[in-house]
Amino acid sequence: DVSRSPAEILEYNAARPFHVIGGISDKEAELLRNAKGASAKVALVYLWLNEFITREYLHGSMGNVAPPIISRLMQFTSDGHLWYNAARKMAYIPFPFPHVQLTTAFILLTIVVVPVLMLAKTNVYFGFVLNFLVVTILTGLNEV
Secondary structure, eight states, X not given: OTTSOHHHHHHHHHHSOOOOTTOOOHHHHHHHHHSOSHHHHHHHHHHHXXXXXXXXXXXXXXXXXXHHHHXXXXXXXXXXXXXXHHHHHHHHSOOOHHHHHHHHHHHXXXXXXXXXXXXXXXXXXXXXXXXXXXXXXXXXHXXX
C-alpha cells in the first residue's frame, strides 16, 4: 500500500518473511538492503536468477538440456520481470483526471436518459429490468 510510512512497511515485511530455499548469504542480504526501492530489489533478484541459470547450464549441472530450452527459461523469467514492471506502472501512475470526470458525467447522463428511453420503447416491467441491468453494468464497469 502506498499510504504506509517506511516504518510501517518495514514492520509489515518483517512480520511476513519470504523463506528462500537454501537461504541467502550475508553478501546477498547486504546487497538487497543497499538496493534503493522495491523495483531495484526485484531487478537485482532477476539478474541473480539469470546468472544462476547461465552458470548452472555452463557448468553442466542441468544435464543434457538443449539451448532452446534454456533460452525459453530465460524468456519466462524476462516475461515475469516485464509484467512485474507493467503492473507496477499501472499501480503507481494515476488515471487522468479529465477522463474520470467525463466518464462520471456520461454515467450520470445514462442514469437519467436510459430510463426515459426504456419506458418509451418497452412495457413498464421489461423496461425496469433492462434499465436496471444497463445502468448497473455500466456503473460497475466504471468502478473497475
